[in-house]
Amino acid sequence: MEDKQGPPGEPRPHRWQMVIDLDRCTGCEACVVACHAENNIRLSGPREAAEGRAINWIRIERYWEGEYPDVKARFMPVLCQHCADAPCEPVCPVYASYHTPEGLNAQVYNRCIGVRYCGNNCPYTARQFNWFDPQWDPPLEQQLNPDVTVRQNGIMEKCTFCVQRIRQGKEQAEREGRPVRDGDITPACVQSCPTTALVFGDGNDPNSRVAIMAKSGRGFHLLESLGTHPAITYLKRLDE
Amino acid sequence: MDVKRRTFLHALGLTAAGTLLPGCDKEIRRLVPYILPDDEIVPGVADWYASTCGECDAGCGIIVKVMEGRAKKIEGNPLHPVNQGKLCAQGQAALQRLYNPDRLQGPLRRTGAQAEHRFTPVSWDEGLPELADRIRHTKGPVIMISRPLSGTLADVVSHFIESVKGSLYFYDPSPELPLRAAVRQAFGIRDLPAYDMAEADYVLSFGAPFLEQWLSPVSFGIAFGRMRQGRKNRRGHFVHIEPRLSLTAASADRWLPIRPGMEGLLALGIGHLLLSDHRSSLPAGRLPAYESLYGGVSLDDVAKHTDISQADIKGLAKSFAEADCPLAIGGGTACAHTNAFESHLAILGLNSIVGNINRPGGIRRYQSAGLATHPKVPWLSERRIKELAQALEETDQRPLLLLYDCNPLFSAPPTVPIQRLFDHASYIASFSGSLDESTVTADLILPDHHRLETWGDHVIGEASPHRAASLVQPVVVPLFDTRGLGDTMIDLTRRLDGSHSGPDSFPQLIKDRWQRFHTSHSSRAHEPFQSVWEDLLQQGGLWESTVTEQRLHLSSSAANYQPPQFDGEAVDFPLYFYPYPAPSLGQGRGANLPWLQELPDTMTSAVWGSWIEINPATAQAMGIQQGELVRIHSRHGSVDAPAVHYPGLRPDVIAMPIGQGHTDYGRYAARRGANPMTILAPLFDKKSGALAIGATMVRAEPLHVPGHLILLEKPGTTAGGGSDLISIERPRSSNART
Ligand code: SF4
Ligand code: SF4
Numbered sequence: 001m002e003d004k005q006g007p008p009g010e011p012r013p014h015r016w017q018m019v020i021d022l023d024r025c026t027g028c029e030a031c032v033v034a035c036h037a038e039n040n041i042r043l044s045g046p047r048e049a050a051e052g053r054a055i056n057w058i059r060i061e062r063y064w065e066g067e068y069p070d071v072k073a074r075f076m077p078v079l080c081q082h083c084a085d086a087p088c089e090p091v092c093p094v095y096a097s098y099h100t101p102e103g104l105n106a107q108v109y110n111r112c113i114g115v116r117y118c119g120n121n122c123p124y125t126a127r128q129f130n131w132f133d134p135q136w137d138p139p140l141e142q143q144l145n146p147d148v149t150v151r152q153n154g155i156m157e158k159c160t161f162c163v164q165r166i167r168q169g170k171e172q173a174e175r176e177g178r179p180v181r182d183g184d185i186t187p188a189c190v191q192s193c194p195t196t197a198l199v200f201g202d203g204n205d206p207n208s209r210v211a212i213m214a215k216s217g218r219g220f221h222l223l224e225s226l227g228t229h230p231a232i233t234y235l236k237r238l239d240e
Numbered sequence: 241m242d243v244k245r246r247t248f249l250h251a252l253g254l255t256a257a258g259t260l261l262p263g264c265d266k267e268i269r270r271l272v273p274y275i276l277p278d279d280e281i282v283p284g285v286a287d288w289y290a291s292t293c294g295e296c297d298a299g300c301g302i303i304v305k306v307m308e309g310r311a312k313k314i315e316g317n318p319l320h321p322v323n324q325g326k327l328c329a330q331g332q333a334a335l336q337r338l339y340n341p342d343r344l345q346g347p348l349r350r351t352g353a354q355a356e357h358r359f360t361p362v363s364w365d366e367g368l369p370e371l372a373d374r375i376r377h378t379k380g381p382v383i384m385i386s387r388p389l390s391g392t393l394a395d396v397v398s399h400f401i402e403s404v405k406g407s408l409y410f411y412d413p414s415p416e417l418p419l420r421a422a423v424r425q426a427f428g429i430r431d432l433p434a435y436d437m438a439e440a441d442y443v444l445s446f447g448a449p450f451l452e453q454w455l456s457p458v459s460f461g462i463a464f465g466r467m468r469q470g471r472k473n474r475r476g477h478f479v480h481i482e483p484r485l486s487l488t489a490a491s492a493d494r495w496l497p498i499r500p501g502m503e504g505l506l507a508l509g510i511g512h513l514l515l516s517d518h519r520s521s522l523p524a525g526r527l528p529a530y531e532s533l534y535g536g537v538s539l540d541d542v543a544k545h546t547d548i549s550q551a552d553i554k555g556l557a558k559s560f561a562e563a564d565c566p567l568a569i570g571g572g573t574a575c576a577h578t579n580a581f582e583s584h585l586a587i588l589g590l591n592s593i594v595g596n597i598n599r600p601g602g603i604r605r606y607q608s609a610g611l612a613t614h615p616k617v618p619w620l621s622e623r624r625i626k627e628l629a630q631a632l633e634e635t636d637q638r639p640l641l642l643l644y645d646c647n648p649l650f651s652a653p654p655t656v657p658i659q660r661l662f663d664h665a666s667y668i669a670s671f672s673g674s675l676d677e678s679t680v681t682a683d684l685i686l687p688d689h690h691r692l693e694t695w696g697d698h699v700i701g702e703a704s705p706h707r708a709a710s711l712v713q714p715v716v717v718p719l720f721d722t723r724g725l726g727d728t729m730i731d732l733t734r735r736l737d738g739s740h741s742g743p744d745s746f747p748q749l750i751k752d753r754w755q756r757f758h759t760s761h762s763s764r765a766h767e768p769f770q771s772v773w774e775d776l777l778q779q780g781g782l783w784e785s786t787v788t789e790q791r792l793h794l795s796s797s798a799a800n801y802q803p804p805q806f807d808g809e810a811v812d813f814p815l816y817f818y819p820y821p822a823p824s825l826g827q828g829r830g831a832n833l834p835w836l837q838e839l840p841d842t843m844t845s846a847v848w849g850s851w852i853e854i855n856p857a858t859a860q861a862m863g864i865q866q867g868e869l870v871r872i873h874s875r876h877g878s879v880d881a882p883a884v885h886y887p888g889l890r891p892d893v894i895a896m897p898i899g900q901g902h903t904d905y906g907r908y909a910a911r912r913g914a915n916p917m918t919i920l921a922p923l924f925d926k927k928s929g930a931l932a933i934g935a936t937m938v939r940a941e942p943l944h945v946p947g948h949l950i951l952l953e954k955p956g957t958t959a960g961g962g963s964d965l966i967s968i969e970r971p972r973s974s975n976a977r978t
Binding site: 021023024026027028029030032033034036037038043044045046049050052054056059060061062064066067068069071072073074075137138139140141142143144145146188191192193194195196197238239 | 284307310311312313314315316323325326327328329332333335336338339340341451452457458461462464465468469470475485487488489490491493495496497719823824834835836837838839840842843845847848849855856857887888889890891907912948950952953
């Protein structure tokens, strides 16, 4: 896979990327709960879930192939692809959806006015809208992570690559007077994944696991033809 | 200690509290050995504590992020030998058990009739003497039913039960008893051995749900990832045999839908071919025993009864024989029938024929850490429930029942008859932390702390190549007026024997035992124990990788194959019923945690409810629409649930997840979905007495009304693929660069 270089000019210290190995993912969804715990993702409850309003920043899509008895099921973890050319960014009238210098597609919650153009324009359905205020039955709210904003009604939200964990990892490295090491920073989903199907790191570091794995012959991008240039490379499952 | 403290902290990306260099303005993460007093808590700074997960019995090591005295997140302990930093969905959701709005907040005494479910709070000073008094004066036997316990708590509880001349049973809804019984007969050992899956290159699974909530889910997940992509130029192959394409089967290279109950017969067929057509590595002297086990079947019969073609059976035998490290593993559906014990003997024997016992990639066994001393506690199999109930009724003895953290009234079928055991009790006391279906029948509830509020330890058994024991420690101050079960037991023992000897407190007992353990085991035995203890707490336990492998010998695999029995005549009940544990709800224990209720079932994307699965062709023939309510009848009752058209299921099987259908157990669980266990027949695996949960035949009746089915996936992606995201992968796979 061709490494896409950023715009010339300013050197960029980090470019956060992920690799998802479909030959390892077993669909266990440890990553989904990890994401909920880390990112204060609200509970929707059965009624809102039935309306299609449940929020998951990462989901495991399951595809059936073939017919009984020659049937197969495949899994694909899908989250925001942090596209370098993100279709959600230009359509936002208030610049709530923007690209950070480190390659993250970010959402500024207090700019968002809830027009949902970005959600409609995301080909990966990675963005989700808060149709109501979140609510936790006490004392469940004691678990909420103070490092992450709780999103209110009328706001668009999505995976941030656990930007708070990236920030903490960088601060920790800085305090210790050293550069960030490969593997220091893991988003919650990556941290939990038992099979190590998810790998995260700095694509600008040619020796990082993520940079090496992204060059695998098994690599591909979701909906590559759209030219979104995602920061996530998938490695295809080997079962033929 | 195996691991140097500094390396350990480094691996965690943490700093130890108090070891910061001057001049550093703000710590971000620090690992602290003990729960901090209020004046040492720094606002906005996360303290991390090591402990052990208690959501299942695997004993994964955890580190818990605590800010301002509240637990925020649980992650895997990176250096723990079982889970190596990883954690499953259930383990992470333990936070919602801690902060569950329906947790019991203190001791309760029942007021009014049992069916009314009315309780009033009492103090510990009332509750404890009352229970001691009841035990002192009971005429019937004391019976304690507990979830499986480990380490010091297991000792304390068994000593207590011994002191009152009672019986202690471990109860778990799916302890895989037929597998345990077969391992015991085949190898003469009591614990399950290790399956070295990471090093295997051909895994043949007979229903073993090792990528679901089975035995030690995280360690199997890690091993699976390595087996697939962790070795250079060596990708392990995986074939799964089960009537349903389960979550585990979905990761297989090949799924073979076998007829229910025929797993053992298929293993015999494969063994037969291994012995006749392939070279066996067995010494000549031992061949006859195997020939008598595997020799008696004909391939024709095997193919006919298993519904797997001769060509496929030959292919399996060939691949198994030719693999460098083949591994045959049975569980799940292979434990679900009346012939399960014999099936497992046949499956285990395949490993011996190809000589992969005590070898990398095979079945192995290690020496475990000798921290605990309690005698082996018997399992409460469903057949034992039945025998107990009958014996007590016949002798007209009214038992005093003690319950801890298990829910047999929900998970054992009414036909067993668990209810009669409860009805016959003179008095019931529970130490569980929530009002589940079993605890709600109690006269007195003395609730335990949550795992994150209490002390304990966990001994890792013979399946681990580490001699390891991990520690449980409180990471938050108890939220409510609860008490650790260990302390409750010590208190009761004291009240009953009237003495003041024995340990002061459970935490002190833990520390004393670890001190003894440490002195006899550690290279740091000469150091003062207090500093060692702090290191142990900070690390989360003790583990040494220098452990000797124990030799395993297949001693006796003699067993005559038995065909499975089923309950229900084919004319009235033409379909096999196949209840399986919902991967996210862990047999129903997880149903009170909203994260798990809202976690989409990976195979169906269903949330917050029950469903039945039916092959689309069967559904079409019967006119059953997706989402339509269906009533499933057996000879013992009926359950209603909406239908999901499930392409990966035999046309003669109806599958249904276990976990929902609670009548109690808090706001998130109660009155949601249906419990398939309620219609099961009382048939058992003959040897182990475990309920044969796959032995009930049923009939499906469409009710022509929509059921309450909530699927998160968009319509159109259910059958036949057809999604943009995956179709991108398909064409590329043919011309992928290597
Ligand atoms: S945790 Fe890993 S293996 Fe499990 S579903 Fe997520 S990506 Fe897949
Ligand atoms: S497998 Fe999951 S529930 Fe069991 S101990 Fe490990 S993390 Fe906890």
